Amino acid sequence: AQSVTQLDSQVPVFEEAPVELRCNYSSSVSVYLFWYVQYPNQGLQLLLKYLSGSTLVESINGFEAEFNKSQTSFHLRKPSVHISDTAEYFCAVSEGGGGNKLTFGTGTQLKVEL
Amino acid sequence: GAVVSQHPSWVICKSGTSVKIECRSLDFQATTMFWYRQFPKQSLMLMATSNEGSKATYEQGVEKDKFLINHASLTLSTLTVTSAHPEDSSFYICSASTPLGPGNTIYFGEGSWLTVV
Numbered sequence: 001a002q003s004v005t006q007l008d009s010q011v012p013v014f015e016e017a018p019v020e021l022r023c024n025y026s027s028s029v030s031v032y033l034f035w036y037v038q039y040p041n042q043g044l045q046l047l048l049k050y051l052s053g054s055t056l057v058e059s060i061n062g063f064e065a066e067f068n069k070s071q072t073s074f075h076l077r078k079p080s081v082h083i084s085d086t087a088e089y090f091c092a093v094s095e096g097g098g099g100n101k102l103t104f105g106t107g108t109q110l111k112v113e114l
Numbered sequence: 115g116a117v118v119s120q121h122p123s124w125v126i127c128k129s130g131t132s133v134k135i136e137c138r139s140l141d142f143q144a145t146t147m148f149w150y151r152q153f154p155k156q157s158l159m160l161m162a163t164s165n166e167g168s169k170a171t172y173e174q175g176v177e178k179d180k181f182l183i184n185h186a187s188l189t190l191s192t193l194t195v196t197s198a199h200p201e202d203s204s205f206y207i208c209s210a211s212t213p214l215g216p217g218n219t220i221y222f223g224e225g226s227w228l229t230v231v
Contacts, residue, residue, distance in 0.1 A: 043223055
């Protein structure tokens with residue numbers, strides 16, 4: 001069985017500061033990794049994903065995440081956050097081989113302050 | 115891009131009644147759809163996997179007789195909460211994917227808020 005751990009439930013940060021949201025996973029097989037963002041009272045939006053290839057993946061709005069197999073991590077980073085980045089961020093994993101059943105972490109609330 | 119739509123976005127129902135939530139894939143055929151439940155300030159918990167034309171596969175602890183799932187076509191899955199009670203109040207989200215395989219993408223609906231009074 002696979003599991004996802006997001007150690008930080010809340011991360012406050014000032015605007016234009018860098019941020020890292022941590023995600024660790026455990027699985028006995030190869031996995032696909034995802035970060036989703038959820039704005040208040042909305043559904044989930046895919047931020048970025050790692051399926052294979054380059055271990056560094058980027059989103060269109062400046063976020064990036066790096067797959068580290070040895071540390072079983074997939075931390076999300078942004079060098080300079082904006083107020084509009086305030087949201088809940090979920091890390092998720094699905095088993096490699098085509099499975100689409102996602103296991104989610106408990107989420108990290110990113111709060112960007114002026 | 116692909117879109118998954120849920121309806122209704124918000125629903126309030128009386129205790130003891132049933133309510134149906136629809137999940138539609140608008141521009142692609144979804145052989146598999148997933149239903150998740152999210153309590154306030156908590157993560158998403160998978161309830162069941164819905165495959166077109168067959169019975170849904172429920173996760174451990176989810177009452178299949180209470181949460182009826184139907185996936186009658188490649189673009190529509192429905193979740194019916196039967197004999198709803200206040201503890202069923204939650205945010206329900208569906209997801210749909212293109213046929214299984216590396217690189218496939220999972221799309222989420224906007225979610226449906228259910229409040230049982």
